[in-house]
Amino acid sequence: MDFVSIRIITSDIARLVAFYERATGVRADWSTEDFAELRTAGATLAIGSTRTVALFAPGSARPADNNTVIIEFLVADVDGVYRNLTDVVPGFVTEPTTMPWGNRSLLLRDPDGNLVNFFTPVTPEAVERSSLAPRMLRE
Template identity: 70%
Template sequence: MNLVSIRVITADVARLVDFYERVTSLRATWATEDFAEIRTGSGTLAIGSTRTVPLFAPGSARPADNRSAIIEFRVDDVDAVHRDLAGSVDDIVKEPTTMPWGNRAFLFRDPDGNLVNLFTPVTPEAVERAG
């Protein structure tokens, strides 16, 4: 089994796609106006409209209602990305900080309130774990 993607449901697909394109410096692939994907080398962030929820199960997902998941991206230099995103991120949760497990992390919320963590392994142990 392989984890393929994380899907975020939103009331404004274009706004969220624009935000994640700026954060990742990657272009989204649009399937329809209700669904786009941002593909990285190791996984995909899928962004779907509230109009897609009934296709799965009506009422099974609500936009802008998540306080339990963190969308994470490993970056080469979290401090440089932090500087590059200055002014693009409104809701910063934690400025770049080296965590006890050896990753330097920058946490913020996307326009729908989902928590995003950009991180760089910085200690020898963290770099080794990251492979």
């Protein structure tokens, strides 16, 4: 089994896709006006409008109602992501901080209020733990 994607349901798909394109530097592939995907080497972030919910599970998902999941992106430069987003994020949950487990992390909320963590392993132990980090950090 492979984990391939996570999907966010939103009432403003254009706004949310634009945010994630800027935050990640990945261009979205739009299948319809109600569904877009940002594909990375490790997984895909799918973004669907509220109209898509009725197609597969009516009433099962509500936009901007997540209080349990943190969406995480491994990046080469957390501080660069922070600088790139300072004018679009009204308030960061945590500015770039090196965590006790060796990752430098930036925690924020996307326009729908979902928690998002951008992180870079910075200690040798953290780099070793991350199977994608050596490739990412060379790019």
